[in-house]
Amino acid sequence: MEYEFTLKLTLPAGSHLEEVVERLGAADCTDALAGIGQAGRVALAFTREAPSARAAILGALEQVRATLPESRLLEITPDFVGLSDVAELVGVSRQNMRKLMLKHVATFPSAVHEGSSAVWHLLPLLKWLQEHAGYSVPQPLLDVAHIAMQVNLAKESKQREPDVQREFSVLVA
DSSP: OEEEEEEEEEOOTTOOHHHHHHHHHHTTOOSEEEEOSSTTEEEEEEEEEOSSHHHHHHHHHHHHHHHOTTOEEEEEESSEEOHHHHHHHHTOOHHHHHHHHHHTTTTSOOOSBOSSSOBEEHHHHHHHHHHHHOOOOOHHHHHHHHHHHHHHHHHHHTTSOHHHHHHHTTTOO
16 A cells, blocks of 8 residues: 655754755665755655555654664654644645534544644544544545654653653643
């Protein structure tokens, strides 16, 4: 099956996109399209054939780590999304997504950040759209969203302090 996802990475100072692409090509990592928008960062958009989303993403992470060991993973997408992102992925308007959110306040997934722009994990939104709104969501998208969220959460959990985690775990459950 084919899976689409993006690895966003930091690169050491002085890295050049051409060198990164060359190194990835030499390592036979040719299923990624590299883009750079900010100095010192690169986004590798993969379209990878694999037996599962887990195999596709973990294989890409291992390949990138071996090829660019000095890079650091920032995030895997799709995971953190706004309503416009979800609307685009499922083929509806942003206004339709907002209307669903406002109409189903009690069951609509909670945002991981609320502010002038709210941010959600994609997976709970996709599952909600299937279960509560009758949307058909492609299984590869669900699978990639699941693995991306798990990797991003695992990456972030390394930063937590165990004593704070224990102390506050009851309050944030």
